[in-house]
Amino acid sequence: MRERDGMGAGGPRVEAGAEFAQVAVDVTAEGTDKLFTYLVPRSLAGRLQPGQWVRVPFGHQRMVGLYVGPAERAPEGVALKEIAGLLPEIPPIPAPLVQLARWTADRYLSTFPAALRLLLPPEARRQEVRTLTITSYRLNVDDVEALVEQLGRRAPRQAELLTYMARVGGEAERAQVLADLGESIAGPIKVALEKGWLVAGRVARRRDPFAGEQVIPTPPPVLTPEQQQALDSIRQELIAPPGFRQPVLIHGVTGSGKTELYLRAIAMVREMGRNAICLVPEISLTPQMIQRFRARFGGEVAVLHSALSAGEKFDEWQRIRRGEVSIVVGARSAVFAPFENVGLIIIDEEHEQSYKQESPPPAYHAREVAAERARLEGALLVLGSATPALESFHLARTGVYRLVSLDHRVDDRPMPSVTLVDMREELRAGNRSIFSRALVEALDQTLAAREQAILFLNRRGYNTFILCRTCGEAIQCVSCAVAMTYHLGDDHLACHYCDHTAPVPTVCPKCGSKAIRHLGAGTERVEEELRRLYPGARVARMDVDTTRRKGSHAAILKRFANREVDVLVGTQMITKGLDFPDVTLVGVVLADTSLNLPDFRAAERTFQLVTQVAGRAGRGERPGRVIVQTYQPDHASLLAAAEHDYHRFFAEEVKFREQLDYPPFAHMIHLVLSGEEEAAVIETARAVHQLLVSGGFSGQILGPAPAPLAKLRGRYRHHLVLKGTDIGTMTAEVRAAFAARRGTWRKSRSVALSVDVDPMSIL
Known part of the structure; x- marks a missing residue:
């Protein structure tokens, strides 16, 4: 980054001995990806620390910025502006996190200010949330009994107030006093304050996401021999010198006890005086995981995920930064938790696509960011999955990761039997129901035995599309090139990409039929x-439509755990991590929904989904069974999933990837041009192609071509896919090519460019 001035002339005169500061300003407009130089005011001289958040004038506004460090001198011929002040409620960011933001910006072709936004809750950065303070009273009387006796019958409510304050220890929050003594106590409080018997003050109040939850401490279970061997491997890496530590990949079948290994590893790290971060992929997993962590570690656990309110998230972030906890559990953004002295980073279900940020940029992958943070802080990275990402397993096979295998379930419980049902045969037999005869029979038996079942379908809504039988057209979204989904509850059509809704037509909008x-x-x-x-039967549904309200995930899972629900229906949020001992049946209503997507990860995604949801069955004393309905029963990924055979799947899929030069044998950069005018999008996509060619990009350039989702949210989309073996070289060449032609490649200001390095999908 190059040093620049603080955006504007007319600032204060620079005196001899003045201090200058380099600030990364929180603005992501084109041309602002650089450090700006500001004058340090006398009031802040000698007080600034690198990583401190400041307010600075920028143009005609005041913006938030991060103080990166001192500037040796002021730019010549420029009148500098002064830093306006500190953000007092936000402590400095640890130096390794600032380094991590720089790395993230470089790795994912983002700007440094955009990467810095990842380090702070967005509401805090926008100064929309602050520490919550409430009124509290302190008793200021030497002899309470004497004063109460003196007040006697003359002022019984004042006497009651003073007696109450003495009984609760001399301090109480105003809201609690009013709740316990009634609103009418407000008058006596006013008198007591005037007479000096009570002293009012403001105290910080934590917005606790665990408020009202009871957690019963649980002792650690006895480890299986496999678990003990795996834990010994983790211990060896933890005590190894930082430069010689290998990340550990735990490949464990569903129900093999990976979470217990995480808990034991965290206990070891805490004994070393260091902190731990554990990432989970879905909010739906968070309640169960947090419950287990809190049962083991109590108040040492903080949580960070999108279901928290802005206040809860800010307060949890502050607890972490102040060192009040030693463990963080959260979704992908928790990889940037403001810990110092991180000793362990765990990524549960490491294969999950939700670890990849899509927007806003940078489009980072939490697994890769975690690996870099572990390197910067000398921490150990532990990955766990029953169905590891091909990239991760390939790194384990080639010796980059240390592979630890758990091939058996705890207590040697058998893996559930899996039956593939050919839905073409069901149609030939005259069964047009969404349930096969085998699934209905299994449901009959499960419900009769008072056991529980899970039914998985990775599509929400009632009908996935509405078709005109005369002209063959599906009813499409007006803004996206996708069919709209019918929702029975609200009797409307909805687009699951842009949330556009429309009434259900009675005639075809194209031909009138x-x-x-x-x-x-x-x-x-x-x-x-x-x-x-x-x-x-008691049925519950868990998908985006039923879990919009805060706490709805946990509420549905609590009902299921308490046996208040017999059958749980859901999308991918029910496929992983959930552990309910009374579930003996899992039904995959249609395994083909992800199999036919025009994406190179389609087979891997299908194998992972089917294997993970199958693993929810038979985790208790009773054996489980799985019915998988499909129109492609001979597909290699489904056959491997039916046998719980990851190695078979990996062997088949890795050959396909190597032949076509896909990850893990190549890196990819996905460039998408979008705009409201299709002609301008096409012209700009061609210009980007020419820019890369003339800039000497050394890898493959595929495209430009219409994206598989050619129109989305009212914008036409064309894309290019770049391939190469060295991601550092690729990103450097792309950045240099665009820098050399700053802005001139854009044929219309309305055309936007999105960049996704190592994309999880190219739809």
């Missing part, structure tokens, strides 16, 4: 069909 047919099934229809077939 009344031959409209609802086709395809989503979770809403599965739920309705279950209620029709089993009117006495």
Whole structure:
């Protein structure tokens, strides 16, 4: 980054001996990816620390910025502006995190200010949330009994107030006093304050996401021989010198006890006086995981994820930064938790796509960021999954990661039996239901035995599309090139990409025909069909539509855990991590939803989903079984999933990836041009291609071409895919090519460019 002035002339005169500061300003407009030089005011001279958040004038506004360090001198011929002040409620960011932000910006072709935004809750950065303070009273009387006796019958409520304050220890929050003594005590409080019997003050109040939750401490279970061997491997890496530590990949079948290994590893790190971060991929996993962590470590656990309120997130962030906790559990953004002295980073279900940030930029992958943070801080990275990402398992096979295997479930419980049902045969037999005969029979037996079942379908809504039988057109979103989904509950069509809604048509909008047919099934229809077939069964649905409200994830899972629900229907949020001992049946209503996507990860994604959801069955004393419905029962990924055979799947898939030069044998950069005018998008995409060619990009350039989702949220989309073996060289060449032609490649200001390094999907 190059040093620049503080955006504007007319600042204060620079005196001899003045201090100058380099500040990364929180603005991501083109041309602002650099450090700006500001004058340090006398009031802050000698007080600034690198990593401190400041307010600075920028143009005609005041912006938030990060003080990076001192500048040796002021730019010549420029009138500098002064730093306006500190953000007092936000402590300095640890130096390794600032380094991590720089690395993230470089690795994912982002700006440094955009990467810095990852280090702070967005509401705090925008100064929309602060520490919550409340009124509190302190008793200021030497002899309370004497004063109470003196007040006697003359002022009984004042006497009652003073007696209460003495009974609660001499201090109480105003809200608690009013709750315990009634609103009418406000008058006596006023008198007591005037007479000096009470002293009012403001105290900080934590917005506790665990408020009201009871946690019963649980002792650690006895480890299986496999678990003990795995833990010994982790211990060896923890005590190794930082430069010689290998990341550990725990490849453990579902139910093999990976979480217990995480807890034991964290206990070891805490004994070393260091902190731990544990990432989970879904909010739905957080309640169960946090419960287990708090049962083991109590108040040492903080949580960071998107379901927290702004206040809760800010207060948890502050607890972490102040060192009040030693463990953080959270979603991908928790990889930037403001800990110092991190000794262990765990990524549970490390294969999950939700660890990849899509927008806003930088489009980072938490697994790669965690690896870099572990390197910077001398920490150990531990990855865990029953279905590791191909990239991770390839690194383990080539010796970069240390591979630890758990091939058996705890207590040697058997893996569930898996049956692939050919839905083409069901149609030939005259069964047009969304449930096969095998699944209905299994549901009959499960409910009769008073056991629980999970039904998985990775589509929400009632019908997945509405088709005109006359012209063959599906009803599409006006803003996206995708079919709209019918939702029965609200009786409307919805686009699951842009959230546009529309009434259900009675005639085809294209040809006017009344031959409209609802086709395809989503979770809403599965739920309705279950209620029709089993009117006495208690059914719950868990998808985006039923979990919008805060706490809804935890509420549904609590009902299921308490046996208040017999059958849980859901999308991918129910496929992993959930551990319910009474679930003996899992039904995959349609395994083909992800198999036919035009994406090179389609087979891997399908194998992972089916294997993970199958692993929810048979985790208790009773054996489990899985019914997988599909129109492609001979597909290699489904056959491998049916056998719980990751090695078979890996061997097949890795050959395909190597032949076509896909990850893990190449890195990719996905460039997407989008705009409201298709011609301008096409012209700009061609210009970007020419820019890369003329700039000497050394890898492959595929495209430009229309993206698989050619229109999204009202914008036309064309894309290019870049391939190469050295991601550092690739990103440097792309950055240099764009820098050399700053802005001139854009044929219209309305055309936007998004950059995704090592994309999880190229849709």
